Amino acid sequence: MHRFKWLxxxxxxxxxxxxxxxxxxxxxxxxxxxxxxxVGHNNEVVEIGSKVEQIxxxxxxxxxxxxxxxxxxxxxxxxIKNYTIGNLATPSFRGFNxxxxxxxxxxxxxxxxxxxxxxxxxxxxxxxxxxxxxxxGATSLWGSGAIGGTIHLSNRLxxxxxxxxxxxxxxxxxxxxxxxxxxxASGKHAVSQTKFFNRNNRxxxxxxxxxxxxxxxxxxxxxxxxxxxxxxxxxxxxxQHHILNACVWLQSNDREVPASLTSKLSEATQxxxxxxxxxxxxxxxxxxxxxxxxxxxxERLIYKDxxxxxxxxxxxxxxxxxxxxxxxxxxxxxxxxGANYTFQKGKADNFTFDPIQENxxxxxxxxxxxxxxxxxxxxxxxxxxxxxxxxxxxxxxGLELWPLHTVRLRGNVSKNYRLPTFxxxxxxxxxxxxxxxxxxxxxxxxxxxxxxxxxxxxxTEVVALTNQVDNWILxxxxxxxxxxxxxxxxxxxxxVEFDFKTLLVHNKWKYQLGYHVxxxxxxxxxxxxxxxxxxxxxMIYTPVNKMFASLGITYNYSTVQLVYxxxxxxxxxxxxxxxxxxxxxxxxxxxxxxYTKRFDLNAYFLxxxxxxxxxxxxxxxPVPMSSYQMGLNITFKIKNN
Amino acid sequence: xxxxxxxxxTLLHVIVLITTCGCTKKExxxxxxxxxYANGVFVINEGTFGSGSGSISFLDVVSDTIYNDxxxxxxxxxxxxxxxxxxxIGNNGYIVVNNANKIExxxxxNFSSIGxxxxxxxxxxxxSVNASKAYVTQWGSDGMTGxxxxxxxxxxxxxxxxxxxxxxxxxLLVGNSMYVACSGGYSSDSSVYVINTTTDVVSDxxxxxxxxxxxxxxxxxxIFVMCSGRWKFDYSxxxxxxxxxxxxxxxxxxxxxxxxxxxxxxxxxxxxxxxxLYFNFNGDVYKQSAASTTLDNTKxxxxxxxxxxxxxxxxxxxxxxxxxxxxxxxxxxxxxxxTVIDSFTVAVSPNxxxxxxx
Numbered sequence: 001m002h003r004f005k006w007l008x009x010x011x012x013x014x015x016x017x018x019x020x021x022x023x024x025x026x027x028x029x030x031x032x033x034x035x036x037x038x039v040g041h042n043n044e045v046v047e048i049g050s051k052v053e054q055i056x057x058x059x060x061x062x063x064x065x066x067x068x069x070x071x072x073x074x075x076x077x078x079x080i081k082n083y084t085i086g087n088l089a090t091p092s093f094r095g096f097n098x099x100x101x102x103x104x105x106x107x108x109x110x111x112x113x114x115x116x117x118x119x120x121x122x123x124x125x126x127x128x129x130x131x132x133x134x135x136x137g138a139t140s141l142w143g144s145g146a147i148g149g150t151i152h153l154s155n156r157l158x159x160x161x162x163x164x165x166x167x168x169x170x171x172x173x174x175x176x177x178x179x180x181x182x183x184x185a186s187g188k189h190a191v192s193q194t195k196f197f198n199r200n201n202r203x204x205x206x207x208x209x210x211x212x213x214x215x216x217x218x219x220x221x222x223x224x225x226x227x228x229x230x231x232x233x234x235x236x237x238x239x240q241h242h243i244l245n246a247c248v249w250l251q252s253n254d255r256e257v258p259a260s261l262t263s264k265l266s267e268a269t270q271x272x273x274x275x276x277x278x279x280x281x282x283x284x285x286x287x288x289x290x291x292x293x294x295x296x297x298x299e300r301l302i303y304k305d306x307x308x309x310x311x312x313x314x315x316x317x318x319x320x321x322x323x324x325x326x327x328x329x330x331x332x333x334x335x336x337x338g339a340n341y342t343f344q345k346g347k348a349d350n351f352t353f354d355p356i357q358e359n360x361x362x363x364x365x366x367x368x369x370x371x372x373x374x375x376x377x378x379x380x381x382x383x384x385x386x387x388x389x390x391x392x393x394x395x396x397x398g399l400e401l402w403p404l405h406t407v408r409l410r411g412n413v414s415k416n417y418r419l420p421t422f423x424x425x426x427x428x429x430x431x432x433x434x435x436x437x438x439x440x441x442x443x444x445x446x447x448x449x450x451x452x453x454x455x456x457x458x459x460t461e462v463v464a465l466t467n468q469v470d471n472w473i474l475x476x477x478x479x480x481x482x483x484x485x486x487x488x489x490x491x492x493x494x495x496v497e498f499d500f501k502t503l504l505v506h507n508k509w510k511y512q513l514g515y516h517v518x519x520x521x522x523x524x525x526x527x528x529x530x531x532x533x534x535x536x537x538x539m540i541y542t543p544v545n546k547m548f549a550s551l552g553i554t555y556n557y558s559t560v561q562l563v564y565x566x567x568x569x570x571x572x573x574x575x576x577x578x579x580x581x582x583x584x585x586x587x588x589x590x591x592x593x594x595y596t597k598r599f600d601l602n603a604y605f606l607x608x609x610x611x612x613x614x615x616x617x618x619x620x621x622p623v624p625m626s627s628y629q630m631g632l633n634i635t636f637k638i639k640n641n
Numbered sequence: 642x643x644x645x646x647x648x649x650x651t652l653l654h655v656i657v658l659i660t661t662c663g664c665t666k667k668e669x670x671x672x673x674x675x676x677x678y679a680n681g682v683f684v685i686n687e688g689t690f691g692s693g694s695g696s697i698s699f700l701d702v703v704s705d706t707i708y709n710d711x712x713x714x715x716x717x718x719x720x721x722x723x724x725x726x727x728x729x730i731g732n733n734g735y736i737v738v739n740n741a742n743k744i745e746x747x748x749x750x751n752f753s754s755i756g757x758x759x760x761x762x763x764x765x766x767x768x769s770v771n772a773s774k775a776y777v778t779q780w781g782s783d784g785m786t787g788x789x790x791x792x793x794x795x796x797x798x799x800x801x802x803x804x805x806x807x808x809x810x811x812x813l814l815v816g817n818s819m820y821v822a823c824s825g826g827y828s829s830d831s832s833v834y835v836i837n838t839t840t841d842v843v844s845d846x847x848x849x850x851x852x853x854x855x856x857x858x859x860x861x862x863x864i865f866v867m868c869s870g871r872w873k874f875d876y877s878x879x880x881x882x883x884x885x886x887x888x889x890x891x892x893x894x895x896x897x898x899x900x901x902x903x904x905x906x907x908x909x910x911x912x913x914x915x916x917x918l919y920f921n922f923n924g925d926v927y928k929q930s931a932a933s934t935t936l937d938n939t940k941x942x943x944x945x946x947x948x949x950x951x952x953x954x955x956x957x958x959x960x961x962x963x964x965x966x967x968x969x970x971x972x973x974x975x976x977x978x979x980t981v982i983d984s985f986t987v988a989v990s991p992n993x994x995x996x997x998x999x
Contacts, residue, residue, distance in 0.1 A: 211693060213718050213754060262693035262722040264742040307782040308827070352875045429876035476965045482876070533968055533986075540967070573989055575968035578694055620693045620719075 049398025093149025095522025
């Protein structure tokens with residue numbers, strides 16, 4: 001009978017087609033995947049009461065030769081609005097869009113001050129060490145824009161870990177070739193890490209042209225992408241308690257910008273040049289830790305369209321100075337204080353002058369827990385002083401309760417804001433310098449069950465959430481037909497999320513099963529115009545339903561993983577009269593790891609969209625049907641003497 | 642009762658199956674098309690840029706029934722990005738799709754696709770010269786190199802190109818002369834070109850005022866030109882007001898009748914009926930006697946329309962309200978005094994009308 005039970009279980013697992021949802025490090029640890037830590041500045045407090053999803057190292061390694069948009073669209077519950085592969089890809093957390101998402105690198109915002117977003121298709125996974133996602137509002141922690149969610153990227157260095165040299169290659173469909181290397185040298189007093197990434201992708205895939213009569217099979221044109229990037233990260237332990245760190249991120253991206261299938265063939269190209277520099281000094285002794293960070297980001301975008309004789313350059317320069325102090329009164333009582341000064345300058349052909357913004361902020365968090373860690377709470381506040389706008393005050397409170405050893409009840413409430421972007425304020429035709437910041441309240445509660453055993457481990461949680469944003473900035477035409485941004489709407493996002501993850505261990509076999517489903521409505525609840533046709537309607541291109549599931553089976557160090565993604569109907573216009581069909585895709589991934597004393601070898605083969613589904617994420621922007629990537633990572637180990 | 646690991650795992654998998662099955666596909670809409678396209682009004686819906694939501698609606702004026710998106714429902718593919726205009730020549734309908742650089746040709750009896758005119762660059766309007774020849778205005782790929790393309794209607798191909806001013810827009814045929822308003826496109830212009838339709842050669846260029854858009858003639862002799870005015874480089878205010886100009890087609894002399902003196906509002910959507918002109922300005926529809934030489938300042942409708950038209954048979958005023966340009970717009974009908982009659986929901990960004998009424 002026991003044998004039949006296992007057989008039934010195997011069949012059930014395969015039918016369910018589920019996903020390894022790498023949300024909790026405990027299960028990954030059971031899988032013998034190296035332990036992960038979130039690296040940001042005040043991580044001690046960030047998670048309290050909030051949902052945090054971390055991409056595990058094995059999954060990330062399989063996507064290292066791809067971009068962040070590829071990783072998150074396949075392996076997270078975030079909806080990625082992707083205008084075909086290699087081109088503009090923006091995140092949608094819980095029904096909000098890129099403007100309501102903060103993206104942080106080592107705890108500092110790298111969101112563009114020009115348009116208030118970030119293109120995830122420009123970020124090679126190989127250039128960062130960790131990726132984690134924080135859901136819900138958190139502007140009291142991270143500043144403007146963290147309303148729907150926050151993407152944390154980090155590069156971390158550890159002293160006295162020896163070193164390695166890692167080389168990576170990947171080849172895939174549509175002329176996609178990637179090369180990368182990484183050199184890490186970690187001594188007692190100094191550590192250096194170099195990462196290099198180069199990718200060329202022709203993107204000349206086949207698709208069914210839905211804009212043509214008879215939907216003929218067509219070939220994608222003018223969609224090639226080239227990315228090259230380098231990160232150099234170095235730390236010195238100058239004294240016992242003093243650490244200096246410097247990090248440089250240089251990247252250049254060239255891409256052809258394809259048009260909608262309903263438009264003429266595009267001739268437009270875009271070049272993005274990125275330079276990011278950070279420098280920090282950290283002092284930590286006894287129960288006190290002090291960190292001073294500085295950053296300088298220089299991002300330039302050159303957009304050319306020969307058909308329109310366009311050659312536009314826009315620049316965004318950001319300088320950040322941030323001081324942080326952490327006081328551990330006891331293991332149960334901690335105080336975190338900080339001050340931030342951010343200077344941003346924009347330059348674009350569509351501005352009549354070079355706008356600047358000075359943003360000063362004071363912030364702090366008080367964290368309290370009992371000795372059993374069964375009650376944990378954190379209160380955070382932030383007061384910003386903005387040179388060309390209002391001075392928002394925000395706060396959040398998070399609470400975790402463990403009434404039983406296996407049951408967690410958590411909740412978080414936060415007041416949030418988003419400052420208008422330079423484009424909103426100063427665009428030559430229509431910019432509105434009188435815009436107010438968006439402001440809102442985010443609330444969520446979660447009830448989870450966590451049970452870890454030698455044979456079966458289970459982790460599951462149901463979350464209920466609500467997130468309201470007033471003064472939502474929307475570009476609308478005025479009586480002269482000129483589009484202008486206005487504080488036009490009141491938007492309400494609410495719904496439920498359900499996650500679970502199980503791990504079954506049977507001799508050398510391991511079965512991971514993961515599942516996520518969400519039903520989140522994000523609707524317009526107040527409009528300024530007399531026309532009520534958009535009232536109570538779903539925001540455009542934000543699916544109410546999203547689900548993914550996966551099944552991973554490992555024997556020793558060989559893994560096969562099936563991933564299933566479902567994205568529900570998306571509306572194309574604000575009154576929801578036009579919609580794009582739901583779609584679902586299934587990917588399969590094979591991974592083989594060989595560990596030796598001198599080197600580790602990781603070979604993988606991914607087949608995306610194995611059922612060869614023809615679909616569009618954004619209407620009339622095609623994405624590939626079946627495609628593959630195969631890659632090899634080899635890491636030569638250097639032992640520390 | 643002892644709960645075994647097996648039972649826990651089974652329960653979890655059942656939950657997966659139940660919740661997975663909850664994601665069902667929405668039932669598709671049933672196609673709904675009119676029996677014929679006579680006795681009705683075509684509404685041009687631009688759609689949003691790049692979305693493919695541009696479409697044609699048809700209002701059956703006998704049954705007062707609106708049929709939306711008739712092209713895609715009939716043919717199974719979208720018209721394309723930015724549907725600019727429609728005209729009927731002979732038995733065919735010609736739908737100009739601006740950003741897709743094409744004109745879709747349909748059989749006007751049932752709206753089935755019968756061909757595509759390609760090789761255009763930002764086309765705007767099509768106007769027949771005779772049964773076998775038509776002119777198409779276009780802005781050019783850069784939005785500034787205006788031209789008139791000569792089309793052989795028998796083969797639906799371009800036979801020649803006539804260079805005109807920037808932003809070649811609407812046309813009006815008077816005798817053997819085609820008047821072409823050059824609206825500036827992505828730059829600025831002030832000319833109305835006159836083309837001899839026999840020789841396809843420009844015979845005159847009239848510098849009427851800043852950015853002429855619309856041409857209307859009520860008597861086939863006097864041509865009224867609505868100039869929309871011109872913004873300063875930083876769009877802070879208008880540096881040239883909108884104006885109404887009258888051309889005498891017999892000798893191509895012209896007179897500026899009046900300016901519309903507002904620093905931030907541009908006039909548009911000029912149309913005419915029974916001795917009166919109608920146009921949009923600053924959130925109102927103005928009624929203007931064609932005999933007046935000054936602004937009558939008669940506002941008959943307080944609403945901002947993206948397109949205006951007058952049914953020559955019923956004498957009803959049609960207003961196209963595009964709302965915020967990202968949701969379905971509305972068509973409102975009024976009598977000539979400006980009293981609203983009824984309204985219909987059409988599609989995204991309605992910009993104008995073609996009256997196929999008898």
